[in-house]
Each structure stands twice: as C-alpha cells, then as structure tokens.
Amino acid sequence: MSVQLDALADEVFEASRAAGRAGSVVRRRPYGEVVTDPDYPDVFYAHGLYDLHAPDWTLADLEAVLRAELPHVPADRVHIRDPLTRDRLGPLLQGAGYRPEHKVAMLEVSDPALGARKVALEPVVTPSRWMAHDALLRAQWSGTPSAVIEQVLRLTRARAEAVSDRPYLATHHAQPIGVVSLHQQRRLAYVHALYVLPDARRRGLGTAIMLAARTVARERGAESLALLCLRGGWLPDFYRRLGYVAVGEEDTWTKAR
Numbered sequence: 001m002s003v004q005l006d007a008l009a010d011e012v013f014e015a016s017r018a019a020g021r022a023g024s025v026v027r028r029r030p031y032g033e034v035v036t037d038p039d040y041p042d043v044f045y046a047h048g049l050y051d052l053h054a055p056d057w058t059l060a061d062l063e064a065v066l067r068a069e070l071p072h073v074p075a076d077r078v079h080i081r082d083p084l085t086r087d088r089l090g091p092l093l094q095g096a097g098y099r100p101e102h103k104v105a106m107l108e109v110s111d112p113a114l115g116a117r118k119v120a121l122e123p124v125v126t127p128s129r130w131m132a133h134d135a136l137l138r139a140q141w142s143g144t145p146s147a148v149i150e151q152v153l154r155l156t157r158a159r160a161e162a163v164s165d166r167p168y169l170a171t172h173h174a175q176p177i178g179v180v181s182l183h184q185q186r187r188l189a190y191v192h193a194l195y196v197l198p199d200a201r202r203r204g205l206g207t208a209i210m211l212a213a214r215t216v217a218r219e220r221g222a223e224s225l226a227l228l229c230l231r232g233g234w235l236p237d238f239y240r241r242l243g244y245v246a247v248g249e250e251d252t253w254t255k256a257r
Contacts (some may be wrong), residue, residue, distance in 0.1 A: 009248025189217035
C-alpha cells in the first residue's frame with residue numbers, strides 16, 4: 001500500500017474511532033488503544049482493543065491483556081491493522097474460535113450521477129423522531145435481549161449529545177424506512193449505522209439514503225465522506241458505485257466470554 005493510501009486509511013479509521021470514543025474510557029498502551037464504556041456493559045461494540053501492534057505475542061499474551069484491561073465485558077474484541085500482527089495472531093484467533101470480520105475502509109473520491117428515489121433525511125432531535133428512530137433500531141436488533149437493546153438506544157442518544165455523531169431518520173412518502181448516522185471529523189463525514197427496513201430493500205432506497213447523507217454532509221462542511229464495511233459480500237461494490245474507493249483494511253476478531 002502506498003504512503004498516501006496509508007495516510008488516507010489512518011484518517012478513515014481515526015474518524016471511525018472518534019465516533020465511538022464519546023463518553024468512553026480510553027487507555028493508550030504501547031501495543032494499542034483500549035476503549036471501554038462501563039455505562040453500557042452489554043453492548044459489545046462499546047469495548048475493545050484497537051490498532052493492536054504486537055507481532056511477537058502469543059494468543060495467551062493477548063487474552064491475558066484483554067482480561068486485565070477489560071475484565072467485565074461480554075466478549076473479547078480486538079481490531080488489527082498491522083500486517084505482521086495479523087499474520088501472527090490471525091490463525092491463532094481462528095483456531096481458538098474467534099469470529100472474524102474483515103473490514104474495508106472506504107473514502108468518497110467522486111460524485112457519480114445516479115438516479116435514485118427521493119427520501120427525506122432529518123436529524124433525530126425531536127421526541128417524535130427519536131421514537132421512530134428507536135422503533136427502527138428495535139427492528140434492527142430483533143432477537144437481541146431487551147436489556148441489551150435498551151443499552152444500545154441509550155448509548156446512541158449519549159453519543160449524539162456528547163459529540164457531533166448525529167443519527168438521521170430516513171422517510172419515504174412520509175413513512176420511516178431507515179436510519180443513518182454522520183460523525184463530522186475535520187474534513188471528513190464518517191457514515192455509519194446505516195439500516196434500511198427489510199420491506200424497503202432492493203428498491204433503491206439504500207442508495208437514496210446514502211445520496212441524501214452526502215448532501216447533508218456537504219451542507220455541514222464536509223469535503224468527503226468515509227465509511228467502513230465488511231470486505232466480503234455486496235457492500236464494497238455498492239459503495240464503489242456511489243463513488244467510494246478502498247483505502248485500507250482491518251480485521252476484527254470477537255469471541256463471547
């Protein structure tokens with residue numbers, strides 16, 4: 001990867017982490033960054049070891065650090081970008097039953113002319129919009145224990161209040177059909193938490209939400225947009241059609257305790 005791509009990837013990953021640090025306890029260590037939020041103990045994505053650089057570690061070394069640094073979390077979760085650490089620990093984590101997620105950092109570099117259905121994208125700031133937003137998140141997290149869902153809802157509100165990490169409600173013909181969040185990080189708008197109701201999918205509404213998010217981000221002063229998505233499947237190609245290119249990768253490994 002070129003030096004320029006490395007720098008762009010750093011910018012995207014830093015934006016993604018900034019969106020998740022609000023209200024969290026952050027401990028920077030020689031081997032990476034530990035992030036946890038004791039107020040939301042059951043929300044797996046609120047805790048983890050980020051940007052691990054430890055090419056000489058064994059699995060026992062890693063798990064000892066996770067237990068010491070994050071003793072009360074529901075799952076061990078480690079994020080690795082460093083190639084040497086990934087090559088060393090990846091097979092060990094796989095063999096120990098950790099679930100891998102291979103993520104791609106994508107940056108908007110063009111604005112293709114795309115026809116799409118019209119959706120309204122409104123910031124979630126009023127009680128009625130929060131009610132609609134929460135209903136959509138409950139649908140998204142269907143099957144998850146209710147206590148965890150309540151923590152997810154509270155965490156979303158807390159981050160919206162603490163930093164510029166604003167959720168938006170998408171409506172089509174005045175009906176709520178999805179949500180998306182934007183976090184402003186200097187010149188970048190980090191796009192995350194995109195969800196579209198199953199009945200509204202495969203109708204161009206996901207594209208419409210992303211195009212509307214681009215307009216909102218531009219109005220807020222962003223020069224470009226960035227996001228993370230899973231490397232496998234259809235999502236990378238979906239975002240490429242919207243003008244994004246891949247600039248970096250990260251492996252996330254998770255195992256319930």
